[in-house]
Amino acid sequence: MEWVQRLDCQMMTWIQEHIPHGGIEKWMIGISWLGNGGMIWILLGLALLFLGWKKRKSLAWGLAVLLSLGSNALVCNLLLKPLAARTRPYDVLGYDILIPPLSDYSFPSGHTSASFAAATAIYAIHPGWGKAAYVFAALMGLSRLYLGVHFVTDVVVGALIGVVMAKVTLYVMKKVLKNEFKYNFKKRD
DSSP states (O other): OHHHHHHHHHHHHHHHHHSOOSSSHHHHHHHHHHTGGGHHHHHHHHHHHHHTTTOHHHHHHHHHHHHHHHHHHIIIIIIIHHHHOOOOHHHHHOOOOSSOOOSSOOSSOHHHHHHHHHHHHHHHHOHHHHHHHHHHHHHHHHHHHHTTSSOHHHHHHHHHHHHHHHHHHHHHHHHHHTTTOOOOOOOOO
């Protein structure tokens, strides 16, 4: 696994040296800020949940987003981050970052993972909205690289975990809640 760390360090050094810092800094900080604690996705899930009290379908949609975020947080933030205990790239490579230093571990990217979990749930609900959510999730991952707070593998693995955990959550929801809610998730299997 040492070769992965070496490659990650080379990629982060290249990003820090070749991606111009200026003009988009505020955008990248803003996008990343929206992902703090999964904030934007939790608010969207809660909005769908509250709308769902009148429309049963929206209730299931809100549950899908929130449960996907929850299962993802369990695996990504509570299990894998402490288990891997990977040091942040700015601590390893010694460069300055645009935001305050973070107190948790680097692997996997929680911002990216939560964004891809929510985007996968949204795509199952409504593919058109899901495509937009995937674009935002990709921007979230790119913002974490741009800001220098994650290695490339942190972001890639975070995205994969988010997708997998959302798909598992949606599968369980379909099995457990199929008679409870008459929701219309698009068939993607």
